Amino acid sequence: MRRRLGRECLYVPSCRLGLYVALRHWCAPGGRVLMSPVNDDVILFVVLAAGLRPVQAPLRARDGSIDPAGLPESGWRGLSAVLTTNLYGNPDPAPELRARCDALGIPLIEDAAHAIGSEVAGRPVGAFGDASVFSLSKHVGAQSGGFLALADPGLRTELSRARDALLEPSRLTAELAYALRPYAEAGVRGLRLVRAARAALRLLGREER
Ligand SMILES: Cc1ncc(COP(=O)(O)O)c(C=O)c1O
Structure with a gap:
């Protein structure tokens, strides 16, 4: 190129x-x-x-x-x-x-x-x-x-x-959370807890697009 x-x-x-x-x-x-x-x-x-x-x-x-x-x-x-x-x-x-x-x-x-x-x-x-x-x-x-x-x-x-x-990773813990997040999301979906998880995130002010 x-x-x-x-x-x-x-x-x-x-x-x-x-x-x-x-x-x-x-x-x-x-x-x-x-x-x-x-x-x-x-x-x-x-x-x-x-x-x-x-x-x-x-x-x-x-x-x-x-x-x-x-x-x-x-x-x-x-x-x-x-x-x-x-x-x-x-x-x-x-x-x-x-x-x-x-x-x-x-x-x-x-x-x-x-x-x-x-x-x-x-x-x-x-x-x-x-x-x-x-x-x-x-x-x-x-x-x-x-x-x-x-x-x-x-x-x-x-x-x-x-x-x-x-x-550059800002913090190792943040990188770890980023790596684990897709698995956590899959778990929440598998357990049909999407609505509850969304409501909890909203309450905590952590909701993202
Ligand atoms: C026009 C355009 N630019 C940039 C991107 C992003 O490319 P990349 O996935 O390599 O970041 C996309 C699609 O995702 C796109 O449609």
Whole structure:
């Protein structure tokens, strides 16, 4: 992929983690990110987890890609970044979005999870953004994994440190709880205690999506 994209690539355990690292690097907390409303909801939650505010982009009726012409000038103002989707491998108009981002001085981040083999304007998807993220689990039977491709190779060390810091277990007990949780959940389901467990979590203020 480094050869194909002509970019430095950094392995990440998932496209989501690569996107989180990129958003945290390029966007100050509270920033507004223009993104498609038609996407896997995990991406919406990655943007929220990075402390950012998703802004829904208009879409082209023909193919569901982001429609830059459909966003009024006022909508571009105050954005911190633009995030593409390339839904089902169908590319977003990366050259237009790149030009817009350059004019505004904001980063373009490409989510190429679905688009490892897609091209737009004769270049591979992922070769336009300041950063682009790929998911290996969707393409090469790898089950998991992904990578973050960088326009600026000088950022490799800094971003690999950010990735490693995120992967460092904060506490052994927290890691253990995380590892055991699926078994505990299966037990609760097996014993038909789902409602009671939900009510208990709600009472404790620990309910999660
Ligand atoms: C558009 C899109 N981007 C990113 C992801 C996340 O990929 P990963 O499972 O590698 O984190 C998904 C699906 O889960 C997706 O549909």
